[in-house]
Amino acid sequence: GESVGLHLPTLSVQEGDNSIINCAYSNSASDYFIWYKQESGKGPQFIIDIRSNMDKRQGQRVTVLLNKTVKHLSLQIAATQPGDSAVYFCAAHQGGKLIFGQGTELSVKP
Amino acid sequence: EAQVTQNPRYLITVTGKKLTVTCSQNMNHEYMSWYRQDPGLGLRQIYYSMNVEVTDKGDVPEGYKVSRKEKRNFPLILESPSPNQTSLYFCASSTRQGANYGYTFGSGTRLTVV
Numbered sequence: 001g002e003s004v005g006l007h008l009p010t011l012s013v014q015e016g017d018n019s020i021i022n023c024a025y026s027n028s029a030s031d032y033f034i035w036y037k038q039e040s041g042k043g044p045q046f047i048i049d050i051r052s053n054m055d056k057r058q059g060q061r062v063t064v065l066l067n068k069t070v071k072h073l074s075l076q077i078a079a080t081q082p083g084d085s086a087v088y089f090c091a092a093h094q095g096g097k098l099i100f101g102q103g104t105e106l107s108v109k110p
Numbered sequence: 111e112a113q114v115t116q117n118p119r120y121l122i123t124v125t126g127k128k129l130t131v132t133c134s135q136n137m138n139h140e141y142m143s144w145y146r147q148d149p150g151l152g153l154r155q156i157y158y159s160m161n162v163e164v165t166d167k168g169d170v171p172e173g174y175k176v177s178r179k180e181k182r183n184f185p186l187i188l189e190s191p192s193p194n195q196t197s198l199y200f201c202a203s204s205t206r207q208g209a210n211y212g213y214t215f216g217s218g219t220r221l222t223v224v
Contacts, residue, residue, distance in 0.1 A: 034212055036215075041217075041218075042217055042218070043114075043200050043202075043215030043216050043217050043218050044153075044200070044213075044215045045215070046212045046213070046214070049212055089152070089153070097155065097158075097168075098155075098213065100145075100152050100153040101152060102150065102151070102152040103152060
């Protein structure tokens with residue numbers, strides 16, 4: 001089966017710094033990966049996705065890197081802002097299912 | 111506005127009293143799913159539905175039922191709730207067409223069973 005894990009349950013960064021949140025997955029057959037952001041009291045919101053045939057994808061202030069060799073992906077947030085404070089999940093798609101990691105709580109210090 | 115709507119947002123109930131959490135989406139999505147979220151365990155799938163009248167068990171289906179009579183609705187039924195079903199529940203939907211498997215989530219239902 002698939003398991004997805006995040007390396008750190010919490011991450012604290014200074015406003016304006018870059019944030020890097022890491023995630024590891026176990027099943028090399030996973031073909032699609034998503035990062036979600038969950039703010040307090042809300043459901044997870046889609047941030048960015050990447051297919052297994054890519055190794056990098058950029059959005060607005062966010063970049064996802066995929067290293068299939070070591071089954072690792074990361075979410076980079078540039079110039080982190082207070083509004084970025086939330087729990088971030090990665091999810092891996094395989095066999096018609098999404099498997100979610102447990103989440104990293106990002107705190108942004110002013 | 112494209113969205114997944116869950117009701118109620120908060121619910122406190124007693125052990126054994128049947129309850130239903132409703133979920134509705136307005137995006138004509140084929141795929142719908144229920145998750146529960148617990149501290150330290152992340153999001154775990156309860157049931158999912160690939161289309162109308164097609165449902166299947168997820169990873170933690172015990173104690174739950176679902177139905178998919180219409181494309182837009184996917185209610186979660188707890189016939190006899192127990193305290194270990196106290197959790198935060200999310201409904202999600204997705205289109206199976208195209209390249210996007212990303213889910214749209216509802217705002218959640220916080221259930222407490224006493």
